[in-house]
Amino acid sequence: MRYLHHGALALACALVFTACGQPRDRVEITDTIQRSEHQAVPRVTATSEERFAFALPQTAPRMPGVSAQQAGGGASPFAYETPEGWTEVAPTQFRNPNFVAGASGEIECYVSVLAGGGGGLLVNVNRWRGQMGQEPFSDEEFGELSQAFILEHEAVIVDFEGTFTGMGQAAPKEGYRLTGALVETSDRSVFIKMTGPSEAVEAQKDHFARFVQSLRFKDSAADSTQRQAGIPASGGLPPDHPDIGGLTETAARPPATSNSGNGFDWEVPAGWAEVETPSPMRLVTFAFGPGNSGECYVVVLGGSGGGRLNNMNRWLAQMGEPPLEASELDLQPKIELLGEEVPMLIARGMYSGMGGEARQDHVLFGATAELENQSVFIKLIAPEQIANAHFESFVAFCGSMELE
Amino acid sequence: MKSILKQIFKFFASFGLAVAIFVFMFFLILFGTLYQVDHGLYEAQNKYFNSMFLVHKIGPVAIPLPGGYLLLSVLAVNLVCGGLIRMRNKLRRPGILITHIGVLVLLVSAGVTYHFSDRGHMRLYPGEMSDVYQSYYDWNIEVGKPAAGATLQLIPDTLLEDLGPGETRTFYADAMPIEVTVSDYMPNAVPVRASSATGSTARIVDGFRLESLPPEKEAEMNMPGAYVTVTDLASGETTDGILWGLSREPMTVRTGDVYYTVGLARKTYRAPFVVRVDDFRRELHAGTTMAASFESEVTKIEDGAEEKIRIWMNHPLRRRGFTFFQASWGPSNAGPNDRLFTVFEVVRNPADQGPLVACIIIGIGMLIQFMQKLGRYMRTEAKRRAA
Numbered sequence: 001m002r003y004l005h006h007g008a009l010a011l012a013c014a015l016v017f018t019a020c021g022q023p024r025d026r027v028e029i030t031d032t033i034q035r036s037e038h039q040a041v042p043r044v045t046a047t048s049e050e051r052f053a054f055a056l057p058q059t060a061p062r063m064p065g066v067s068a069q070q071a072g073g074g075a076s077p078f079a080y081e082t083p084e085g086w087t088e089v090a091p092t093q094f095r096n097p098n099f100v101a102g103a104s105g106e107i108e109c110y111v112s113v114l115a116g117g118g119g120g121l122l123v124n125v126n127r128w129r130g131q132m133g134q135e136p137f138s139d140e141e142f143g144e145l146s147q148a149f150i151l152e153h154e155a156v157i158v159d160f161e162g163t164f165t166g167m168g169q170a171a172p173k174e175g176y177r178l179t180g181a182l183v184e185t186s187d188r189s190v191f192i193k194m195t196g197p198s199e200a201v202e203a204q205k206d207h208f209a210r211f212v213q214s215l216r217f218k219d220s221a222a223d224s225t226q227r228q229a230g231i232p233a234s235g236g237l238p239p240d241h242p243d244i245g246g247l248t249e250t251a252a253r254p255p256a257t258s259n260s261g262n263g264f265d266w267e268v269p270a271g272w273a274e275v276e277t278p279s280p281m282r283l284v285t286f287a288f289g290p291g292n293s294g295e296c297y298v299v300v301l302g303g304s305g306g307g308r309l310n311n312m313n314r315w316l317a318q319m320g321e322p323p324l325e326a327s328e329l330d331l332q333p334k335i336e337l338l339g340e341e342v343p344m345l346i347a348r349g350m351y352s353g354m355g356g357e358a359r360q361d362h363v364l365f366g367a368t369a370e371l372e373n374q375s376v377f378i379k380l381i382a383p384e385q386i387a388n389a390h391f392e393s394f395v396a397f398c399g400s401m402e403l404e
Numbered sequence: 405m406k407s408i409l410k411q412i413f414k415f416f417a418s419f420g421l422a423v424a425i426f427v428f429m430f431f432l433i434l435f436g437t438l439y440q441v442d443h444g445l446y447e448a449q450n451k452y453f454n455s456m457f458l459v460h461k462i463g464p465v466a467i468p469l470p471g472g473y474l475l476l477s478v479l480a481v482n483l484v485c486g487g488l489i490r491m492r493n494k495l496r497r498p499g500i501l502i503t504h505i506g507v508l509v510l511l512v513s514a515g516v517t518y519h520f521s522d523r524g525h526m527r528l529y530p531g532e533m534s535d536v537y538q539s540y541y542d543w544n545i546e547v548g549k550p551a552a553g554a555t556l557q558l559i560p561d562t563l564l565e566d567l568g569p570g571e572t573r574t575f576y577a578d579a580m581p582i583e584v585t586v587s588d589y590m591p592n593a594v595p596v597r598a599s600s601a602t603g604s605t606a607r608i609v610d611g612f613r614l615e616s617l618p619p620e621k622e623a624e625m626n627m628p629g630a631y632v633t634v635t636d637l638a639s640g641e642t643t644d645g646i647l648w649g650l651s652r653e654p655m656t657v658r659t660g661d662v663y664y665t666v667g668l669a670r671k672t673y674r675a676p677f678v679v680r681v682d683d684f685r686r687e688l689h690a691g692t693t694m695a696a697s698f699e700s701e702v703t704k705i706e707d708g709a710e711e712k713i714r715i716w717m718n719h720p721l722r723r724r725g726f727t728f729f730q731a732s733w734g735p736s737n738a739g740p741n742d743r744l745f746t747v748f749e750v751v752r753n754p755a756d757q758g759p760l761v762a763c764i765i766i767g768i769g770m771l772i773q774f775m776q777k778l779g780r781y782m783r784t785e786a787k788r789r790a791a
Contacts, residue, residue, distance in 0.1 A: 024573075025572070025573055025574065026573075026574045026575075026576065027563060027573060027574070027575050027576075028575075028576060028577060029547075029557045029558065029559060029575050029576065029577040029580070031544075031557075031558035031559075031560065032555050032556060032557055032558060032579075033546075033555075033556050033558060033672060033674070034553060034554070034555050034556070034674075035548065035551075035552065035553055035554050035555075035556055036534070036535055036536045036553075036672075036674060037552050037553060038533060038534040038535055038536060038678065039534075039536055039552075039672075041550050041551060041552055042550045042653050042654050042656075042665045042667065043550070043653050044550050044656040044663045044665065045656070046652065046653035046656070047610075048595075048609075048610040048611065048612055048646070050652060050653065051648075051651045051652050051653045051654075051655070052595045052612060052646075052648060052651060052652075053652050054650045054651075054652065055594050055595050055596065055648070055650070120621075186625075187625055
């Protein structure tokens with residue numbers, strides 16, 4: 001009985017405590033703070049349009065979760081290069097930038113941005129899966145998706161075939177393909193999506209990869225809190241990045257039909273054969289020597305791509321050699337590349353490329369050129385004797401490279 | 405009465421209570437860690453560790469549990485009653501006594517930190533200076549004149565969070581000629597331009613309506629919003645508006661010739677000195693675009709006196725109870741020649757050194773206890789060999 005009384009008393013106290021904690025309908029303000037002289041004084045004439053500029057106000061109803069960065073007719077938050085053969089069309093609240101491609105504009109490609117997590121990458125991958133009539137991925141299956149580095153963040157790459165039923169679409173479309181990338185940054189989620197008939201999408205995959213590689217944020221006005229060290233714009237993957245699965249499995253880059261690509265011309269040295277490149281980040285790959293044991297390839301990245309010294313030291317690390325100091329860069333032999341004299345790296349040792357086995361007694365030749373908005377990296381790796389035999393070819397190849 | 409008090413003391417001093425507390429703590433840590441995966445750190449901390457009671461759900465089964473705050477409070481009482489007052493032969497076992505005192509110091513430090521500390525961030529470009537830092541999670545509606553040094557009346561978000569759809573609460577102050585009525589507070593929202601397709605129940609103000617968004621896993625990314633009606637007490641005129649956390653400017657109302665602004669802003673704190681960033685440097689890991697280190701050269705200005713200080717990772721600025729940590733930098737997509745800003749995490753915690761002191765006390769206590777044990781063992785062994 002005693003315990004019943006105690007229990008009732010405790011319950012009554014809890015109820016009173018709870019009731020006392022509830023604010024009333026009219027509350028007197030008791031907290032104040034003095035505005036610091038170092039804080040900006042608010043502007044009194046701001047309109048609602050100006051006040052909510054970061055929300056980029058819409059002219060049509062939006063789905064919950066649509067980012068403030070979506071522009072229904074406004075400027076895109078991205079800088080990018082429009083691929084050849086793509087037509088940029090008017091942006092919408094969900095698509096900015098917005099493109100059509102293909103013979104009759106049957107391919108759609110666009111970028112969407114959602115504020116914050118946008119529900120999470122898995123949720124959105126499965127939303128796309130649902131649009132393609134596919135079963136949703138489990139956590140495990142999601143974890144096996146290919147990844148890439150896009151917009152200075154880790155991105156998930158997807159590639160589905162099926163019957164496509166897009167939002168607001170009347171009839172499902174059979175034989176379609178969806179290729180895309182999903183990126184989560186500190187304050188928003190970016191979705192880059194291309195859909196169309198399977199064969200037509202297949203033909204546009206390289207353009208898609210280059211478009212994705214060229215994407216950069218214009219500004220970070222919506223960043224409210226910086227939670228991680230930022231990564232300057234590099235415009236894409238560094239050289240030797242592992243294959244990015246979904247964009248490469250079926251879209252191995254077809255051999256160029258001419259000695260050029262993506263704005264560059266070159267002369268192919270004797271004994272070099274262009275091969276299918278294992279990575280869409282490579283502009284072109286050549287093989288030479290017995291059993292194609294030698295390889296030389298070109299990568300073009302937006303911006304500085306990390307800089308000459310950093311990349312040369314990364315190559316040296318792959319060869320097990322110590323890094324160069326900045327002052328030692330000028331001591332390297334010079335070759336001509338894209339019209340200027342640039343240092344050339346020569347390294348010997350055990351080559352441990354990213355994702356590959358260690359290869360003994362190899363030689364690496366490397367050179368970089370820093371252009372206005374992009375950087376070019378040319379790397380040759382081969383067994384020592386073969387590399388030495390193709391030294392002149394490497395120098396000649398670099399010297400022959402020019403902008404289209 | 406005396407026997408009741410004795411029973412209560414016996415309960416709070418019992419070893420069994422301590423064991424029960426530790427068992428509950430184990431489950432709290434387990435459930436809280438799992439909860440954090442989907443709901444974020446801030447939510448998990450508030451629900452499991454800062455609460456008195458909570459309900460944890462495993463499928464359809466709801467399990468009521470004591471919260472971390474309650475458990476640690478009871479543990480502190482248990483420590484005092486059982487570990488200090490009731491412990492037998494405590495003077496002959498000074499090591500255990502000192503260890504218990506150290507644990508108590510740790511618990512008290514945690515309590516002081518919880519109740520009396522604040523934490524925020526300060527973002528500055530080189531050349532800029534400030535004495536203001538902003539909370540990551542807490543928000544205020546600020547009402548005041550648009551003038552430097554003006555006094556702002558603050559309505560904390562804790563007085564708004566319970567406002568559901570259609571519910572209102574009015575705030576007033578003697579110093580204000582206006583009243584602010586807040587309704588439909590949304591912890592995460594975005595203003596959208598209203599159109600003909602907007603549902604008839606949506607409240608539209610100046611061509612915009614507020615749309616609620618799902619809460620972000622990282623709570624600091626939430627941007628709250630609310631509808632307000634400002635009443636001029638002299639004329640009775642009302643002005644409707646929308647407040648939003650990422651709004652570029654606050655809402656403005658005019659009473660007579662005087663303007664007032666009403667805005668939703670992160671809770672701000674003032675440091676007793678100004679920090680000016682003179683330089684910010686960032687180094688990258690070779691061969692990558694990942695930052696290896698970043699540091700700020702600042703000048704602390706207080707009462708006209710200047711002091712040059714370098715702040716970098718694991719080397720914060722500590723002055724007057726405030727600690728400035730080099731937290732991060734940006735913008736995240738900066739190019740090689742872009743101007744960078746530095747971000748400091750600013751913490752004011754009166755018990756900042758409490759955990760360190762507690763660990764030292766515990767270490768001393770355990771050392772004494774182990775030395776005593778060792779001495780007893782050696783004496784026993786010596787006697788046994790002599791026998």
